[in-house]
Amino acid sequence: MILRSLILDALVVVGLAAVLPACGGPAFEPTFPEVAEPEFSKVLRALREAQPRQDRAVVVGIGGEPSKLFAWDLREGRMLWERPVSAASAPVVAGNLIVTQESDIVVRRLEDGEEAFSLDEEGARLVGADGDGRDAVITLAHGPEQSPHGIVVGARGTSVAWTRDLQLPVGVAAVSNGVVVVPWATQRISVLDMGRGGAERTRVRLRDAVVGHAFVGAGGMYVGQHGLFRMTESIETGTRREAVYYEPIARPLPGQPPLLRDGYEPVPPPDSARHRVRLEWRVTGEGNQIGLQDDNLYLVFYRYVFALDPAADEIRWVYTHSADLVGASVVSGGILLVTEPGQVIYVSAATGMKQWEASLGMRVQNAAIRPGDFVPEVQDAAEAPPLSAQLWEAASLTDARLAGGRALATRFLARSEEADVTGQLVELCARRGDPEPVHIAACGAVAERTTGGDHVRDALRVHGSFLQGIEPPPVGALAKAARNMELRALVPMLLEHLEDPSTPNAELVGLMEGLGGLGHRSAAAPIERFLRLYHAEAGDPALVGAAVAATHALAAVAGRDAEPLLERVASDPLAQAPVREGARAALAALRAPPPQQPAAAGAAEAPSSPPADTRPERVTSAMTVQLFSGIDRQLQRCLPEGTDSVRVAMLVAPDGEIRRVMSMPDTVQACIEPLVRPLRYPATRLTAPTQVVHTVRRTPATPSRHN
């Protein structure tokens, strides 16, 4: 490795040159003994005895035009310095140093921004850095991107003290009380001695978890990647169950940000979206307890901050800002945020209300906040609006990049049973120009509503009009909502939409399902006319799907009277094949004997009192979640590279059989269908098959270099 120091004097250079050849000893090698005593206990003691860090509270960022690296003092509320920079990575604050990837890896003094030294190993990428007082450790990757080699650099004061090379990748290291903790090769942790040239003291191997980061937090040193281990005696077991371990629950989130960025990947560039879509938290607890500050896990998503319950799929509040949030750090009682226009704001952990604000005086591309123990002096916040109002505000924004966040807000908004929320969801669902995730979330939620019938009726009163510039309402979802609410009085309105060409064909499947579920006899003739007229129509899959749905809706509303037409369709060679199949399935369901209830003890003695029908009324999302939980991992393997989710649409028969499976995109149909087809839902009291849509999402992936 070539080191080029710009400020070291000649003596230091000579001394360093003398040290370097001795660094590549056998200590930091794959064969070092694990948790060897007494060093292991000594290391833990040193970590326990570490004094709390007395870090200067700063915001270090990149911003302005032309681009500048700056440091801003949070306590004093003033800019410390600005330096021109052409940075390829976001800045990393490490003790008294700041590290950035530029043409070389440049290390500056936090105090004044002057360059301390730089690391010009060709092709080296900055992986991470940490500092404790005058000690700092920097980790780099070099060589091929898929299988990089690691470099660990120890610095004291403003100069390099030692380096260690490794033939395997290293993660983000940390230093505390002279103890350097280095994750490497995804499961190994080496502890180096800062004062003895980085000599390895002890080693731990995690057996059932990945480790890419080491960091110092409340209660000591932590390591982890998808979860957090505290470095205590129990870590020698190397297992999550026996060590002091914490992991928030997994849940689908927009962009699927990891708990910690991949510790083996280089620090992303300042303009990377990964800085704007991320999870923020601060570890708390002592001894065998690990928790998160204020019991909040924060999802930062461009302009949003969602405060999540780390232990449940719940949202506590959502803060919506007028501009992107380009830096975030959790402090006691809240979260500090840096905005793109250059504000530093503090949002209360309890309410999600902004309580403090300061100006950096320049636009900011990216910012790292190291708050230390800084907490702004805040004024009492205004009372927070209800969560549903916060979610509605978040869901209604129109910025195209926010689609994932809007969909998340919509999903949680739908959990409110308030009638007015139905109106809001209908409004979102009706915006056909909205990004697909929002539209799907909103319309899916409308279709599940059980309250707010007035909003459903009001929406159905509207018909599309080109001349008046009126979009047709989301009839399919509204029909399902009407079915859930048993609003049979709305059947005539639904039938008007069936006859109206301004109702998009894509709405007709839902409309038919709604009509079928409502089971009103007056719908029989219009559905019958529809089925006759369109059973042979080809070309538009939505219309074919509607004809299929019509077979089941007709069976549901007309019962055995539907048989003549269904028989004709089932045997008509001119009919579209799916429609024929649908007609056959509907006939089979009509002719199936009533389901046998299991004979209860003593049933023979009491034949006159048949057991109550315990079947659920319809397919619920809980059933789907439970059903898919068993094959989730296999389904995720079907997801193509670069795709985070796939939708699976199924036609589920009343007896629980999955009759049809369609994937969106259809390129994964061949992989998805064989996995889904054998599943079986519980039998329901439905009289016709129903469509169910499930989204398979990629959960945070184990790094491909997992040993």
Place this chain on the structure above:
Amino acid sequence: MRASVDRALVVCALGTAMGWGSAAGAQAPQQQATTTAPVATAAAARPPSPARAEPWRALESNDPEEIQGAIRAIQRDHNYRAIQALGQRIEAGLPPRLLDAAVDALIAMGRGPGAQVLVRLTRHRRAPVRAKAAAGLVATRAPNARRELVRLLDDPSPVVRAAAARALGELGAAAAFPELLNAAQHGVPEAATVVGATATSFQAARLLPLIDEQRLDSLAPVLEAIVGRSDLPERSRQAIVARLVEVGSPGCYRLLQRFASALPEGDVVRQAAAAAVEQHTAAGASSEGGGQ
């Protein structure tokens, strides 16, 4: 003889004979029987020759080629007694190609019982079918054609709106002038063409107050068509030029410029437009000169 009557009954009552039984209740078969009775009587009174009866039979077929042949034969022979059967076959559901052919046949046979089938097809889910039905309403002289065509000016498909506007033009657009004008102002170019081509001088005068900066783009095709018409009184055409000068926006003068270059030499409206443009240009130059 008996065999022919039976065949006619079978074909005319196609909806039930082919198994398209109604699930809506017991009334539907009765309705079908009632509507098909006159045809059956006619067939009994004057039975078709076997060659003429053959197309009716083939409509029952499941073979698309046979159905296509039957449709062609019905159209070729102008077999009006088959129209009802054809209409019922359409409503019993056909693949797109056959449906298009069947609708063409209904339209080609002109006035008759096919009109009501076409009215129903103006609500078909395929826009080309609606457009074809819209055009066919004129050919079949459907009694409620105007009302249906006005409705179709608001159709979600531009193809259907265009067909409806043209059909209204063919029907005589005077009665639908307000609706056509509204459609023209909302970006249905065919409606603008029809209004421009058919407006009376009285209707042209009603346009004048509508001319303003906001609506000029949508009205421009109408105005161009009107000032280009030699069958309208000169004063009606001149009034449009005068109104454009009165509004005086850049768009108005661009339109006047188009009049000045598109109308025939010697046309007084052309001369008036050219004079207005010239005067406006001179005034502009003078104002610029003054500014200097």
